[in-house]
Amino acid sequence: MSTTPSRREVLRRIGFTALAAGPGAGLLAACATGRSAGPVASTSAAPTSAANPLGVDAARQLEVVIFSGGNGDGYATDLHEALYSKAYKTAKIKHVPTQKVGTQLRPRFISGDAPDVVNNSGPDALDLQSLVAEGHLADLTPLFDAPSLVDPAKKVRDTLVGGVYENSLIDGVPRVLQYTVAHRALWYNAKLFAKRGWQVPKTWAEFNALGEEAKKAGIALFAYPGQVGPFYQLWNLVYSAAKIGGNKVIVDIDNLADGAWKAEPVRQAVAAWAQVQRDFGDKAYFGLDHTQTQVKHLQDKVLFYPCGSWLENEMAKDRPDSFEYAIAPVPSITAVDAMPYEAIMIGVSEAFFVAAKGKNPQGGLEYLRMMLSREGARGYTEMTKNLTVVNGVVDGLDLTSAVRSAAKAQEAAGTNIITDARFEGWYKELFDHGQVQTNSVMSGRITPEQFCANMQKKADELKADSAIAKQTRSV
Structure with a gap:
C-alpha cells in the first residue's frame, strides 16, 4: 500500500x-x-x-x-x-x-x-x-x-x-x-449554457432530460469520434464504471482480475452510454476524426464531448469567442453510485x-x-x-477558462478522485481491442453484455499468455 x-x-x-x-x-x-x-x-x-x-x-x-x-x-x-x-x-x-x-x-x-x-x-x-x-x-x-x-x-x-x-x-x-x-471528463460550452439557462446535469435522468431539450434545438447531447479517437470513449466507459463501483473497478481491470470486465458497474456504464448514443447521438460522427468532431462541438452542434485537458489548446485556432470551455463530471448513473457526482478523473x-x-x-x-x-x-x-x-x-x-474550470472541478471533487487506468500502457493489445469493441457497442452492433464478454475474453487471453509480462497495482 x-x-x-x-x-x-x-x-x-x-x-x-x-x-x-x-x-x-x-x-x-x-x-x-x-x-x-x-x-x-x-x-x-x-x-x-x-x-x-x-x-x-x-x-x-x-x-x-x-x-x-x-x-x-x-x-x-x-x-x-x-x-x-x-x-x-x-x-x-x-x-x-x-x-x-x-x-x-x-x-x-x-x-x-x-x-x-x-x-x-x-x-x-x-x-x-x-x-x-x-x-x-x-x-x-x-x-x-x-x-x-x-x-x-x-x-x-x-x-x-x-x-x-x-x-x-x-x-x-x-x-x-x-x-x-490531466483531467478527463465531459467538456461543454459554458456560454451556451448561460445563454439558454441550462444547468449542468448531475444525474442520468437530468442528463437525458437535457438531451430532449437539446434535440429540440437541433443539438446532439453527446458525440465522440469513431475514427482516430474511439479511445476517448473507452476512457469514458471505464471512468464511468469506476464512478458506479469505485476505483476497485479500474484496479481489477488493470490487474487482469477474473471477471473484471464482466463486473456489474462496467455493464451498467456501457449500457448507460450506449443508451445516450442511441437516443441522442448522431451516427454521422462515427465517420469523423477527433478534430472534425471537436469543430462540431465548437459550432454548438454537440453539447458534451469526452476528452482531456489538452482539448482547449488543440482547438485554440478554431475556437470562436462565443465558446468558453468548461469541464463537468460524468452525471451520476445510478442512485447508489459508490462515488459522488463531483468525482472526476485526475491523473498524470x-x-x-x-x-x-x-x-x-x-x-x-x-x-x-x-x-x-x-x-x-x-x-x-x-x-x-x-x-x-x-x-x-x-x-x-493567467490561466485559461478551461484550466480554471478544471481547477474548480478538482476543488469540488475533494478526495473523490477517479484513478487513472493503466492497462493502456501495460497491455496495448487489450487497449486496442477495447477501441474496436467501443465502436461496436456505441454503434449498436453489439450489446453491452457482449462488449463486456469480448473484453473479458481478450483480458483472459493476455493473462494466460506467459510471454506477456504482468503488472499489478494495489490502488
Whole structure:
C-alpha cells in the first residue's frame, strides 16, 4: 500500500494558491520485435560533476521525437530544446515531429537506430512492455535522483506531484515520465449554457432530460469520434464504471482480475452510454476524426464531448469567442453510485522515455530534467495551457477558462478522485481491442453484455499468455 500523500493533497501543491490547480500508451505491439539487428551506439558518459550530474557529453547530438497532436510540437522546439541548446551550445538537436509514433519508430528500434527522447503519445503510440522486454527503455532512476533545476537542494523526484514516480514504474523500475496533470471528463460550452439557462446535469435522468431539450434545438447531447479517437470513449466507459463501483473497478481491470470486465458497474456504464448514443447521438460522427468532431462541438452542434485537458489548446485556432470551455463530471448513473457526482478523473499523462540504446541516453535524461525545471514546466503551461507534474511553478500565470474550470472541478471533487487506468500502457493489445469493441457497442452492433464478454475474453487471453509480462497495482 502506498504511503505517499493522496493525489488530492499533492495536486494542491502544483502551484495554485487560491485553487487546487495521462499512461502514455503502448509500444512495439503488433509485431514481434526480435533482437536489435543494428549495432548499438556507444553511450559512454562524460565525467559527472555538480554542474553535470548526469554525465552529458556536451558535443553529442540529441534526437527528440515529439507527438505533434493536441499540444503541437512548438513547446519542444521553442522551449525545451532551446533550453538544452543554451546549456550545450555545441550539441546539435535533431527534432522529429510525428503523429504516427509507432509506425515511424518501430522499424528504427528493430534496426538499432533508436532516437534519444520519445514523446510516446497519440493513438499510434508504441507498446512499452515490448520495448522493455527488448531492453529499449532507459532506467530513469538517475533522473529522479538528480538535483532538481527548480531547487538544487532537492532531488527531481521531490519536486513532482505524487504518483509520478509510481506511474513511471514498469517491472519495478522507473521507465516512463508522465509529464502533465490531466483531467478527463465531459467538456461543454459554458456560454451556451448561460445563454439558454441550462444547468449542468448531475444525474442520468437530468442528463437525458437535457438531451430532449437539446434535440429540440437541433443539438446532439453527446458525440465522440469513431475514427482516430474511439479511445476517448473507452476512457469514458471505464471512468464511468469506476464512478458506479469505485476505483476497485479500474484496479481489477488493470490487474487482469477474473471477471473484471464482466463486473456489474462496467455493464451498467456501457449500457448507460450506449443508451445516450442511441437516443441522442448522431451516427454521422462515427465517420469523423477527433478534430472534425471537436469543430462540431465548437459550432454548438454537440453539447458534451469526452476528452482531456489538452482539448482547449488543440482547438485554440478554431475556437470562436462565443465558446468558453468548461469541464463537468460524468452525471451520476445510478442512485447508489459508490462515488459522488463531483468525482472526476485526475491523473498524470503525456509519456516521455529515453532510449537505452540510443546514441545519447545521458543527454536524453538531461533533456527530461530540463523539462522538469521551473522554466521548462512553467513555459509548457503557458504554451499548451496544460499543467505539468512539477509543483509550485504556475503561481501568477493567467490561466485559461478551461484550466480554471478544471481547477474548480478538482476543488469540488475533494478526495473523490477517479484513478487513472493503466492497462493502456501495460497491455496495448487489450487497449486496442477495447477501441474496436467501443465502436461496436456505441454503434449498436453489439450489446453491452457482449462488449463486456469480448473484453473479458481478450483480458483472459493476455493473462494466460506467459510471454506477456504482468503488472499489478494495489490502488
